[in-house]
Amino acid sequence: MATPTLEKEDAKPEAGFADSPYITVTFRIRRFNPEVSADAVWEDFQMEIDPKERVxxxxxxxxxxxxxTLTFRRSCAHGICGSDAMRINGKNRLACKTLIKDINPSKPITVEPIKGLTVLKDLVVDMDPFFQAYRDVMPFLVTTGNEPTRERLQSAEDRERFDDTTKCILCAACTSSCPVFWNDGQYFGPAAIVNAHRFIFDSRDEAGEQRLEILNDKDGVWRCRTTFNCTDACPRGIEVTKAIQEVKRALITRRF
Amino acid sequence: MSSDTTLDKSGTSGVGPVEGARLYDVDNPAPVIEPPRKRTTKTPRSTRGNFEMAAWLFMRLSGVVLVVLVLGHLLIQLVLDGGVSKIGFAFVAGRWASPFWQVWDLLMLWLAMLHGANGLRTVINDYAERPNTRLWLKGLLYTATVFTILLGTLVIFTFDPNIR
Structure with missing residues (x-):
């Protein structure tokens, strides 16, 4: 097990035992090319592929x-850059973190662009509205007074308070899985709230009040219906709905 | 691919779309597929203060109270003491003679109507995509709510058991 390369070399000459690790998989991909047609269509591709490979x-x-001509985004291909979030078999995932064997390859694997954002071509969507919502919650450290000459110290407990939400890679899997966001893109969406949470509960930051005020508005946290789609979709395992609820609780306890 | 390009040329000849010809090409792309109510690039201004928070809290608190009120109401009206068959003008008149039941029914009327109206308001906000549709649906909703609440309140306060 420790030397997978060796194992593969062993397996290859032994014909007849396990003829080939490859299986035939059908990819059913939602294609859209505005230079060809105004409609998006499903297109099937068949291939021989090792089920231990990723989508x-x-x-x-x-x-x-x-x-x-198949168009999609990917940069690091290792689940860190957050470029290749897509809707695979009806669920938002990162294509680079989804193994083919885990998503029932005996049936066609459907791949669609994430929902709720403008589709530009095939699996590429316009991420501008998503990042606009992110910008609107001020995702940066805000402090007053003189800058310290040393680093800003923080206790381990204070850091633990917002540890979960620091993991966000801004892949938009959560926001584009949210039914409220599908119907109304004005809603800030889970990702923006997660990144606001990261600073609201940071003991070093001083603009928590402002961020809470932004999220208290019409299209803020109160539009959340706690369907938990975002928590299910997050490829980083962030408890997104919990973070949203914590912001709600902070808003209520702040007032009363 | 070669047959495609020849079809393209006939499509742009000015005769109009020929069967099999493509309507769109590189210079004339189709509109992209936009989601409803795309986010505006401007940061939204703070508008309604704490209204959304108050509405959210109201839903939770009124819900808890309504569980008691509505279940109690159903129990009294439909289960205890002979069930539905006992309900009549005399039964209602008898109950509303006591201020306790007047307050109970009044509270239930107001809370249930506002709870339901606020729930429908969020449904309309979520699902009505065009601003005009939302405006009209909410206008209709608010009118119906105000009418029902006022009518119900009027009846509870001015109920005359000797009406003939």
């Missing part, structure tokens, strides 16, 4: 070997 590897195989 992203399948998309690469299609783009590199079958249809070069």
């Amino acid at each position: 992203l590897d399948g998309l690469h195989k299609i783009k590199w070997e079958q249809d070069g």
